[in-house]
Amino acid sequence: MNQLDNRKVIMIVALVFGAIFLFAFSSSMFYTVQATERGVVFYTFSGGLDKDDIKTPGINFKAPWNEVYIYDVTEMKEEEKLDVLDKNGLSIAVDVTVRFYPLYDRIGYIHENFNRTYIEKLVIPEMRSSVRQVMGRFTAEEIYSTKRGEVESSIKEETGKVLAANNIQMKALLIRSINLPAQIKQAIENKLEQEQQALAYQFRLDKEKSEAERKRIAAEGEAAANIIVNNSLTDKLLKMRGIEATLELSKSENSKVVVIGGEGGMPLILGNQ
Numbered sequence: 001m002n003q004l005d006n007r008k009v010i011m012i013v014a015l016v017f018g019a020i021f022l023f024a025f026s027s028s029m030f031y032t033v034q035a036t037e038r039g040v041v042f043y044t045f046s047g048g049l050d051k052d053d054i055k056t057p058g059i060n061f062k063a064p065w066n067e068v069y070i071y072d073v074t075e076m077k078e079e080e081k082l083d084v085l086d087k088n089g090l091s092i093a094v095d096v097t098v099r100f101y102p103l104y105d106r107i108g109y110i111h112e113n114f115n116r117t118y119i120e121k122l123v124i125p126e127m128r129s130s131v132r133q134v135m136g137r138f139t140a141e142e143i144y145s146t147k148r149g150e151v152e153s154s155i156k157e158e159t160g161k162v163l164a165a166n167n168i169q170m171k172a173l174l175i176r177s178i179n180l181p182a183q184i185k186q187a188i189e190n191k192l193e194q195e196q197q198a199l200a201y202q203f204r205l206d207k208e209k210s211e212a213e214r215k216r217i218a219a220e221g222e223a224a225a226n227i228i229v230n231n232s233l234t235d236k237l238l239k240m241r242g243i244e245a246t247l248e249l250s251k252s253e254n255s256k257v258v259v260i261g262g263e264g265g266m267p268l269i270l271g272n273q
Contacts, residue, residue, distance in 0.1 A: 029064055033057045036074045038104045040111055042067040051108025069111055073104040075171060078124055084132045086140045093179040094135070098127050098159065099171040106167035113166065122166055127173070130159040144178050151175070 033039045039055030042048060044065045055068065062068055082094045100123060102110055114121045134154045135143055143151050156173040163170050 030059060030061055031068055031070075032059050033070060036072060037070050038073050038107050039068050039070045040108045042069070049108060049112055051112060054105055054107060069116060071102060071104075071107045071110070071116065073102055073107070075099055075101045076119070078119065078127070079176075080124065080127060080131075082128060082131055084135045086135060086143060087138055088140070090140045090180075090184065092135065092140060092143060094131060095176040096127065096131055096155075097172075097174045097176055098123065099173075100163060100168050101171070103167045103169055110167050118166075118168070123163065123168060126162045127155075127159050130155050130162075134158060140180055140184055144180055148175070148178070 031039070033055050035057045037057065039060065041050055041053065041055065041062055043050060043063075044067070060068070077097060077099050079095070079097045082096065084092050084094055086092055102118070110118050134151055137154075138147055138151055142148075152173070152175050155175070156170070159173055160170040
């Protein structure tokens with residue numbers, strides 16, 4: 001076998017081994033990042049985790065000995081049922097929902113601090129902690145009725161701050177339900193009903209007072225107007241108005257006789273006999 005043949009054999013063997021290598025390691029060299037995902041790579045022999053080089057959607061290449069970690073960056077939801085204590089130590093059952101998503105350009109830092117279990121290690125514990133801390137500052141009545149909105153806003157604010165500091169964006173936090181012991185719930189509802197009745201009664205009283213005041217003002221105005229009218233009705237004015245009215249009547253088509261100098265100096269109209 002000459003030297004040329006040896007080269008051909010070596011090339012064939014190299015190609016065969018190359019094909020075997022590519023076939024064996026292709027699955028670990030190429031990976032796909034979906035549109036709703038981002039990836040971060042850990043370089044085993046050259047620098048470790050690259051937190052700032054975020055892999056975007058598409059087909060990507062890596063060395064077989066490196067590791068890639070794929071993260072779902074769509075909005076996610078977690079629901080929790082908690083037993084918490086109010087300001088007075090009363091047990092309250094609460095259902096809470098939180099919606100959030102990881103900041104896709106910061107998943108390297110999320111992975112460094114929490115790995116892909118960041119929901120279990122960060123989101124859920126912080127939500128639970130905020131719910132317990134906030135509700136511990138209010139009474140059951142305030143949580144159940146009068147300050148429910150304030151309680152919900154405070155929980156959302158405190159949870160959102162912690163998650164944002166760890167590269168998680170919170171979209172919403174909702175208290176789905178608040179369950180109190182039956183006797184406490186009934187007592188609160190009775191109190192609220194009584195307060196509503198008292199407010200309704202006070203509203204009626206205020207309305208009646210306003211109506212009475214309106215009538216008083218109207219009566220005073222009418223009395224004042226009458227005084228002005230009475231003061232203006234002198235004998236001469238009445239006589240003049242009487243004459244004007246009589247003259248108007250005399251203009252009608254019916255024949256009549258007008259006699260000047262009636263009672264009080266007023267003219268008289270005598271119709272047909």
